[in-house]
Amino acid sequence: MKTYLNTVDGAAVGADKTFDSINPATGEVLGRAPVSTRAQVADAIAAARRAQPSWAARPDAERKALMMRVAEVIKANAAALAEWVTREQVKPLGGVGPDQVPGARFEAWGCEVWTQVPASLDLPVEVAFEDDTRRDEIHRKPFGVVAAIAPWNWPLLIAIWQIIPSIRVGNTVVIKPSEYTTIGTLELVRLINEVLPKGVVNTVSGPGEVGSWLVSDPGVDKIMFTGSAATGSRIAEAAARNMVPTTMELGGNDAAIVLPDADPKAMAMGLFWGAFINMGQTCAAAKRLYVHESLFDQTVQALKEIAQAVPMGNGMDDGVVMGPIQNKMQFDKVVSLVDSAKKAGATIVCGGQARGGPGYFYPLTLVTGLEDGARLVDEEQFGPVLPIIKYRDVEDAIASANRLDAGLGASVWSSDVEKAREVAGRIQAGTVWINQHGMIHPMVPFGGIKGSGYGVEFGVEGLKAVTRPQVISVKKG
Numbered sequence: 001m002k003t004y005l006n007t008v009d010g011a012a013v014g015a016d017k018t019f020d021s022i023n024p025a026t027g028e029v030l031g032r033a034p035v036s037t038r039a040q041v042a043d044a045i046a047a048a049r050r051a052q053p054s055w056a057a058r059p060d061a062e063r064k065a066l067m068m069r070v071a072e073v074i075k076a077n078a079a080a081l082a083e084w085v086t087r088e089q090v091k092p093l094g095g096v097g098p099d100q101v102p103g104a105r106f107e108a109w110g111c112e113v114w115t116q117v118p119a120s121l122d123l124p125v126e127v128a129f130e131d132d133t134r135r136d137e138i139h140r141k142p143f144g145v146v147a148a149i150a151p152w153n154w155p156l157l158i159a160i161w162q163i164i165p166s167i168r169v170g171n172t173v174v175i176k177p178s179e180y181t182t183i184g185t186l187e188l189v190r191l192i193n194e195v196l197p198k199g200v201v202n203t204v205s206g207p208g209e210v211g212s213w214l215v216s217d218p219g220v221d222k223i224m225f226t227g228s229a230a231t232g233s234r235i236a237e238a239a240a241r242n243m244v245p246t247t248m249e250l251g252g253n254d255a256a257i258v259l260p261d262a263d264p265k266a267m268a269m270g271l272f273w274g275a276f277i278n279m280g281q282t283c284a285a286a287k288r289l290y291v292h293e294s295l296f297d298q299t300v301q302a303l304k305e306i307a308q309a310v311p312m313g314n315g316m317d318d319g320v321v322m323g324p325i326q327n328k329m330q331f332d333k334v335v336s337l338v339d340s341a342k343k344a345g346a347t348i349v350c351g352g353q354a355r356g357g358p359g360y361f362y363p364l365t366l367v368t369g370l371e372d373g374a375r376l377v378d379e380e381q382f383g384p385v386l387p388i389i390k391y392r393d394v395e396d397a398i399a400s401a402n403r404l405d406a407g408l409g410a411s412v413w414s415s416d417v418e419k420a421r422e423v424a425g426r427i428q429a430g431t432v433w434i435n436q437h438g439m440i441h442p443m444v445p446f447g448g449i450k451g452s453g454y455g456v457e458f459g460v461e462g463l464k465a466v467t468r469p470q471v472i473s474v475k476k477g
């Protein structure tokens with residue numbers, strides 16, 4: 001059994017202790033990864049610190065060119081990286097590009113695009129004030145060493161979202177992947193180290209404890225975290241002790257509101273993928289659907305037809321577009337939420353029963369007959385189950401959307417964009433999509449509010465988030 005290694009200061013690093021990475025579709029052990037020690041975490045931070053001044057001092061054009069080479073390396077290795085995603089994280093391979101079912105090949109392609117775009121962006125000096133007496137400029141400086149902690153649902157893409165903007169502006173990085181999806185990320189970082197100077201991007205690996213050593217180390221200048229709200233709170237506490245700024249991309253419980261004038265047939269596919277992308281294991285997936293009573297039955301029927309036609313299986317097989325749930329903890333949560341809905345008298349429109357056998361397979365499940373306050377509505381399911389709730393008054397749907405302590409995304413569906421825009425403006429979420437859901441873009445800032453976190457990633461705003469402003473104030477005359 002192969003042991004995959006961390007990359008620190010450009011070199012491959014193992015550890016005395018290792019853990020197995022398992023394919024959740026088959027139970028097969030894919031390989032081993034190191035459990036980094038506390039001393040190794042400190043070594044990785046020290047390597048990033050040593051590399052940072054010369055990396056930041058490079059001319060901008062040179063850093064940009066190197067990052068374009070990173071994108072080429074990702075492209076050249078996209079097939080192997082996608083296979084790691086499918087075997088470790090279990091999203092099916094699927095197609096490539098923006099119009100495809102977003103599977104593992106899409107994720108590898110996304111890594112390439114989310115590298116090219118920040119590489120092509122600039123943060124020019126801004127003039128905050130100028131008159132005859134003075135000129136005040138805002139320059140953007142890297143923080144120094146960025147600690148990145150990643151989740152398991154989009155293991156490569158989220159790592160890229162954390163790494164690439166950080167290094168684009170002159171930071172260096174130590175990243176810890178999720179213990180559920182470690183090897184693919186270690187491989188990604190090993191590959192991009194082929195073109196980057198040593199120490200610019202480093203990895204450590206292991207359980208949450210390894211992450212806690214990383215984020216509490218005084219050698220870290222900025223923390224990028226994507227994961228659950230509970231872990232986010234613990235990291236925010238550790239960051240506060242060292243006065244370190246953080247970007248917190250936490251869980252969501254996105255509402256999708258279907259207005260009375262929407263066209264159920266036309267929107268069904270968009271709604272379906274908005275909810276079931278990556279088997280629902282996506283932060284900004286639609287997790288509660290509020291449908292006006294006048295189109296309720298038609299909408300449920302249209303979604304049911306799509307759900308029942310979608311092939312589920314081992315994502316390495318051709319034609320499969322849905323895989324299993326990624327891990328037992330998440331599987332148990334989905335089972336428990338559906339059971340609680342059944343006990344509350346809900347209607348299971350389709351699915352609702354695990355199929356048994358190897359792998360954490362759970363069928364796509366639509367549930368009606370629930371109201372706000374039911375566990376399946378109020379808790380983030382992060383799996384292939386969607387509660388569909390009937391409403392009569394749009395005001396009630398807006399109040400429902402806003403009543404939880406979550407505010408990552410939301411969507412409004414209507415034939416009248418202006419009407420939808422008016423509703424969208426009243427929803428408490430970092431992004432409100434109209435007639436689409438979860439359609440992130442590398443140029444468009446993305447981040448949550450309320451319990452979904454703070455700070456944004458992507459685009460120029462995302463680059464600013466990994467810098468601190470420095471004012472240069474010049475007296476004139």
Ligand code: NAD
Pocket residue numbers: 149150151152153154158176177178179206207208209210211212213215226227228229230231232234235248249250251252282283284380382408448452453
């Ligand atoms: P998680 O919080 O359990 O784990 C995330 C990472 O944190 C893992 O690498 C883990 O090892 C590490 N960790 C655990 N304890 C730690 C500690 N004390 N200090 C430092 N690191 C620690 O989350 P998960 O189950 O991997 O991911 C699922 C959650 O992530 C969902 O709630 C989902 O909505 C959210 N998510 C949010 C976004 C977003 O952009 N907002 C994107 C993807 C996922």
